[in-house]
Amino acid sequence: MSYLVDPANWEWLGAGNNLRFILTGFLINIEIALLAMLLSLVFGLVLALMRISKRRAVSAPASLWIEVWRNLPLIFIILYLALAIPESWRDAYESSVPAWFPDAFQTPFFLAAVMGLTLYNSAVIAEIMRAGIVSLERGQGEAAAALGLTYWKSMRLIILPQGLRRMVPATVSQLITLNKDTTLVSIIGIQEVMRQARIVTNTSGSPFTGSGVDAPLLQVFLTVGLMFVLVNLLLSRLSTRLEIRERRKTGTEVEKVTGLEDQVAAEAQTR
Template identity: 70%
Template sequence: MNAKFLLNAFLVNIEIAAIAMVLSLIFGLLLALGRVSKSRVVSIPSGAWVDVWRNLPLLFILLYLSLSLPETWNARYENLVPAFMPEAFQSGRVLAGVMGLTLYNSAVIAEVMRAGIQSLERGQGEAAAALGLPYWKSMRLVILPQGLRRMVPATVSQLITLMKDTTLVSIIAIQEIMRHGRILSSCFTCDPQPPLLQVFLVVGAMFIVVNLTLSRVSRRLEIRQRERTGTEVQAVTGLEDQVAAKADVT
């Protein structure tokens, strides 16, 4: 019974993470393309946008959005959200949660992708141009497939961070696993009452399982890619903007 209560809530985390992951990858790619654009009208604003959101604490962004999104947006979201979505998604606060996660993570992923694109030798782009490929075609067929492939490990490690960060939406009162954990450990009618330490050790274990699976899958993907295409992946050891920092230096 209690396990089911926690697992249901964990499903909310996974769903929020999945939505935010897809959105962050899409917007991250767009921002990265904007940042490497030759036109300064595009590259300067997208660079500034990325730098601002990347350097603010995620929780701070979430809290700000939850306090400042106009009521009408929340209402519109609540009307639009399909009824089959879990109960936690019916609240307008999820909008702020997903938006915050996307704003922050798309900025970080944009930096990762930009580093990947810029790590390619200049010759690649020049050769594509010499072959007569127009800009977008050379991007799509030559630059992106190689540049992004190098960044698979870095991107996945950011997605794992995103998965962990879904717990932060509990602070803006979305009913996910942290909330349910608190409810469970302060439940006085339960017999026996589950101690908080154990509840949260279980929660932690759930995250470890999901995140280790994610990183295993990414490692398999990486090895297969290397066998097929001979891609040299960029090594990552840490989290967040580490790769981006490396790209700044060179």
């Protein structure tokens, strides 16, 4: 405990631009998270719609796809893709990535990182969205059909707005998990906060960096951890606020999905 709070072990925080160095890494994580969130929400919705389709030729492959990807460890998927994505794809990505993207986005393995995050999270989010949609009373769809709305119109105007609203807490919980999971891409060499923090903790004798800062590992990673805690807390507070306001306005109930790690968090939040 005295080691933890000893001021000598926190000196690195104020020294040089150590904190700024770590924060630039953290910013990369946020950017990766935003990109993966966007892709996961889009593909998640597509997969959910495919899975609830009445045509078996559409729903069966979608079900299999979702169940496989959401039941595998994310780190497993990322490592596999890093090894298995053909070199031609990586080259194609490297030559087509816009130059104004951050440096960490320019590396060839970035494709594996984002694909991994998206494959896993879109499958989880598809399942959340599907649970929201099927939880709606059948009468809603039937009434829409009786009024002469086409399938897609009733989806867009009646089913999705109600079904997805119920799943906002579960979705936000998953997005928080995604945010935490961006640290996993450091394993395949993306230069983000874990790697930046690692550099700060390098001992001065390191043959690779030469001018190491030699900051204590425990304190550095505790600082990194607290950055995530702070951002995730803000995210969940914001969602709870929005949730309560929306619910007061529309009177919708929150629905429960099974088989979800963070559902527990979402449920506890809404009580």
